[in-house]
Amino acid sequence: MKLKKIVSLSLLALALSACGGGGSDSASSVGLSNSEKIFVHNLFLDEYLWNTQVAEQIDYGDYSTRQGLIDGLKVTPPDIWSFTITAQEYENFANQKTAGFGFAYASDFTLSLVRIDAPAYEKLFRGDKLLQVNGEAVTQENISAAASNLNNPTSFKLLRNGSEVTVVVTPSEYSFKVSLGKVIDHNGKKVAYLRYDSFTESSVEEFEAIFTTFKNANVDELVIDMRYNGGGSILTASLLLDNITDAYPEQRQVYLDWNDDLKSNNNTYTFSDLDLQDGNELTMPRVFFLTTSNSASASELVISALTPYLGKSNVITVGEATHGKPVGMTGRTYGENFYFLVNFLVRNNAEETTSFEGIPVTCAAEDDITKRMGDPEEKMFATALYYIDNTSCP
Numbered sequence: 001m002k003l004k005k006i007v008s009l010s011l012l013a014l015a016l017s018a019c020g021g022g023g024s025d026s027a028s029s030v031g032l033s034n035s036e037k038i039f040v041h042n043l044f045l046d047e048y049l050w051n052t053q054v055a056e057q058i059d060y061g062d063y064s065t066r067q068g069l070i071d072g073l074k075v076t077p078p079d080i081w082s083f084t085i086t087a088q089e090y091e092n093f094a095n096q097k098t099a100g101f102g103f104a105y106a107s108d109f110t111l112s113l114v115r116i117d118a119p120a121y122e123k124l125f126r127g128d129k130l131l132q133v134n135g136e137a138v139t140q141e142n143i144s145a146a147a148s149n150l151n152n153p154t155s156f157k158l159l160r161n162g163s164e165v166t167v168v169v170t171p172s173e174y175s176f177k178v179s180l181g182k183v184i185d186h187n188g189k190k191v192a193y194l195r196y197d198s199f200t201e202s203s204v205e206e207f208e209a210i211f212t213t214f215k216n217a218n219v220d221e222l223v224i225d226m227r228y229n230g231g232g233s234i235l236t237a238s239l240l241l242d243n244i245t246d247a248y249p250e251q252r253q254v255y256l257d258w259n260d261d262l263k264s265n266n267n268t269y270t271f272s273d274l275d276l277q278d279g280n281e282l283t284m285p286r287v288f289f290l291t292t293s294n295s296a297s298a299s300e301l302v303i304s305a306l307t308p309y310l311g312k313s314n315v316i317t318v319g320e321a322t323h324g325k326p327v328g329m330t331g332r333t334y335g336e337n338f339y340f341l342v343n344f345l346v347r348n349n350a351e352e353t354t355s356f357e358g359i360p361v362t363c364a365a366e367d368d369i370t371k372r373m374g375d376p377e378e379k380m381f382a383t384a385l386y387y388i389d390n391t392s393c394p
Contacts, residue, residue, distance in 0.1 A: 032069070034060050039334050040069055048082075049327060049342045050075040051259050066337060074341070078356050081325060082341045090331065090338045094201050094233075099173040100147035101154075104228075105130065109138050112369045113228055115197070116177040120169050124156065127370045131164065132157035147171050178203045181210030183217045184376060186385055192219040192282075193374050193381070196240075199232025199298040204239050211243040212280040222282065223384050224302075225290040225373055227319060231297025234328060234346075238269040241305055246281035249274045253305040256328065256344040265344070286314035288384040292367055293358065296323035300354045301346050308350040316362045318384045324358035363393035 037060045044054045053075045063069040066084040074082045085093075092098055102118020105111050109130040114120050133142045134155050146154040153170045178197040183190050192214040196207065214222070222244065234256075241253050248271045255268040272281075287310065289295075289303055300322050307315045329340040345353050368379035376385060386394045 032064060032066055036066075036334050036337075037063060037069055040066070040339055041073065043332055043339060043341055044073045047259075047262060047330075047332075047341065047343055048074075049259050049344060050079065051261065066339075070339070070341070079327075079342050081327070082329065084337055084339050087333065087336045087338060095175070096178060096198075096200050096202050097173070097175050099150060100171050101143075101169055102174065102176060105143075106369060110369055112367075113197075113373075116180055116195075118174055118176050119172050121176075123167050123169050124158070125160070126372050127160070129159040130156055131159060177206055179206035179210055180374070181207075181213060182374060183214065183219055186376070187389055189220040189388065190217055191221045191223060191385065191388065192217070193223050193225065195225045195373050197226075197229055199229070199234075199236040199240070201233045201236055203232075204236055207240060207243065208280060211282065214282060215280045219282070221286075221288070221388050222284050223288040223290065223381065225381070226295045226299040226302075227290050227292045227367060227373075227380065228294045229296070229299045230294060230323070231299060231325070234269065234298060234301065237298040237301050237305075241302055242272045242277075243281055244287060244302075244306065245284055245309070246272070246277050247283050248309055249277070251309075252349045254301055254346055254348055257347050258344045284310075286310060286316065288316045288318060288387070290380045290384065291317050291319045291322050291359070291361065293320060293323050295319075296325045297328065299323075300325060300359055303359055304346070304348045304352065304354050307352075308348055316384070316387060317359060318363045318387070319361055319365050319367060319380045321358035321360050322354070324354065324356045326354035326356065363387060 041058060045051055045056065048054060054073055058072070063072055070082050070084060101120045101124075102115035103111050103120045103124055104113040111124055111126050111128045111130070114124055114126060130138045130143070132138055132155075133146055136142055148171070150171050150173065153168050156167050156169065158165060158167065178200055180195040182193050184193065194207065194210060196203075234254075238253055250273050251271050253269045253271055256266060258265040287306060291299070291303075303315055303317065303322070326346055327342045327344065328346055329343050331338045331340050333339070347353050363383050365380045365383040371378040374381065376382060383394055
């Protein structure tokens, strides 16, 4: 698909801290000058969505860290999202680069996610339960310490399918993918499954190739797994929408609604013009989304944008209600620091926003971390397949 001539604004993902690569105020809290505090305060007074509720006078001496300043100025509730990261952290996110092992885990140390192409990929699997790290009982602290000890092999003893096994993984700097697709034959239908973990700018090429495979396979149904997708680039979300359906050229997907003082900044995203379509787009009459409370921001944007066109009954969510982030932010820089403050509401073509309570699910289903994502027997995916067969929830 040819790139749209439209400015990209970002909805930064919620960090999966166990996977590594998330932003933190500790990386950017040293040397916070008064001039930088004034810069941030002015951003709140001018560009912040709830700017009229921000104090015009504050004591800058009360704040010593960047995130602390943001937390002191933001309007909570509803704002739990405004944050700061370094330029390097932002570049790593946009280009899908980080360091460590590349897995996330539940409170009992059962793996819930392994990043695609991370050092742990195809060595550790979702559903593995960690027992020991380098011969010691597993703790959060020794996982973190091992992940930071780059290029030094780590031995994990784990429980896999009822048996104890030992696996060695070497943490390192790495580039990862956020997209994985396949087509399964299910009761006479070809079901396309797309695992999509983040709306990074560099993921477009990944999912373009996957949709070409879907198109060539002439798929009947589409299931998009965004259970851990905390968001990312709106432009990337717009391009994903183009791949899902080519039936609405030039019609509005979403628009960004700024505060009353900056309505001139309002921006619209549309489905691609006919002459920008390159033939790998699908024309799906309905779409299934696998979601959890970690599905946020641009993930919710895609679901919301499709609803006025396909109809609520044909935009089917399976799992649990989404995060509830109907707002987005543009990044502003001061020196080596990025500031992402909530700037606008995201509205679909029916002028609706996602609720701050999230998008409710059509069919409730457990995130079954005992099975890999995309396994037809995993409970969320299995529920979507049941709906395909029966047009109802189990």
